Amino acid sequence: MFMVAYLEYDADWKAKRALERMERPNSNEFQGRKLDVTYQPVRSLQIGNLDLNTNEAGLRRFLPYPPPTKVTWGPHSHNLTAKQLEERAITQLRSHGTLIEECIPHPQKGGSRTKIIAKFSEAEAARNAVTPLVSIKLSVSSRILAAIGPQLDPLVDQIWRTDYVQIKSYKTLGKQYTQVRIFGQSREPVAKAKSAVEKLLAGQIATDGHGPITDPFYFRPSSKNFLNDLGASHGVFIHQDSRRSVLRLYGDHMGIERVESALVAKCAELREQSHTVILHPEALAFALKGGFRNVVAALGKDKVKLDIINTPKRIIVEGSAEDAVQVQKILASCTSSSLETQTAGLSNSEDDGELLCPVCFTPPEDPIKTFCSHAYCNSCLVSQCTFADSFPVKCLGEDAVCDAPLYLSDVKKVLSGTEYDDLLQTSLTSYLRSRPTEFHYCSTPDCDRFYRISSAENPRIFDCDGCLTSICTSCHQGPHDGHTCETNKALMRAAMEEDEKLTKWKKDHDVRDCPKCGVPIEKADGCNHMTCTSCQAHICWFCMKTLSSGGETYNHMQSVHSGV
Missing domain, CATH: 3.30.70 (Alpha-Beta Plaits)
Structure with a gap:
């Protein structure tokens, strides 16, 4: 009691x-x-x-x-003794079906509660014996949850007032992931609330005005500090979604706009600093015979990279436009008639037995010999591994003819622990991306776990050990016990269509959401000073700004919009 x-x-x-x-x-x-x-x-x-x-x-x-x-x-819950309560509960449980074993009460700590466990012979009887409650748990990144707090709090209030659905977030100090629980008495409002929360969790994808920002620079582990500093300066959390090669932004509208502008500016800066010189057959032959050594001698090893793996073959220049022009001038000195003459002196050293690094074509500095007996500069091998985008990473010895996979034991000698782990992770990501019909990533944003896809005829549930969410491995949605994947998809499509109809109706009737609590507001007539009936916020209908009083709202409309 x-x-x-x-x-x-x-x-x-x-x-x-x-x-x-x-x-x-x-x-x-x-x-x-x-x-x-x-x-x-x-x-x-x-x-x-x-x-x-x-x-x-x-x-x-x-x-x-x-x-x-x-x-x-509130009123007393009942006027029964503990024993009378137990007997009434057991009688009600028996009325729903046949019990496998007798119910045994288990008093809880302090004597304020008693737990009764009932096991029925049929699942249907067990479902009928309890009050139905639709509950969904979403596993989320703790950092993302903290970032969307200002948007989530008013959403929690709005959904409770309009649909009587509760949203509860769990705080787990020091943990990478936490959970958000959404629960109510019927499926439709809970599904609607889940969709609204997931929209917040997805964040806003950073774009350059034409499409998502996908420059590879932003998805390297070394760029995390740059993104963290940029986001912190504008109150925005930037998440590197390397699985989809997009940046997700979490924060207020103005902060996100400033971050996007900074990201676009950085892209322009990166383009100015990176130049590509395409190698035609004669220039490639000149470079491989030792001409690239002239390029390295002129600009330095850190500024140029010879790429003979991809097509077209090229020299990548990390520097100014003048540096790229200098590379072109060195290559232009090579002509068909003089190629043999120009490369003769360059190749003498190799004929004399001098070993050259297959990346920079200069004598190896701090050399490391691979299992296939080719010597690299320590820094060149590190560069080749850290910037690899195809796997396995192969040896470039003998003008890239060797093509032997580099052994992990060789790679581990030159990479730091973090670089080695990043290489393994990048290799795994490449493997998974190349097999989209076999593997799928966990649907939780910021979770790096994955699972093997199953057929629609034999779906199974994947219980993620990283974020603790459960996913159907066939349709990649949440568990849908009692429904096939197709039926579940049909129900979700119907829910989306309802949302689209509501959005269109609001647009056609100029219904806007209160900027403070989110409750829909329809302006029938009168002036442009609106007062939300839910949170009592004073709103300027011209620009939807909230103010502290009606008088302040009228002054704002007169001074900013020249009217009421």
């Missing part, structure tokens, strides 16, 4: 602060009972499982700061 108390606060932040403090370990036990404390939008808390002898003075002494302005009491 227990009571429920309702606490009202004069500000919403006070209610949430009190809730946060009562959720701390050992802070929700009162008079030997573990209290059920839930937030009730707006500015209220509900406290359940209170002892019948609890009074307001005693409760107020227990409650953390800030104190509530008002405490009201």
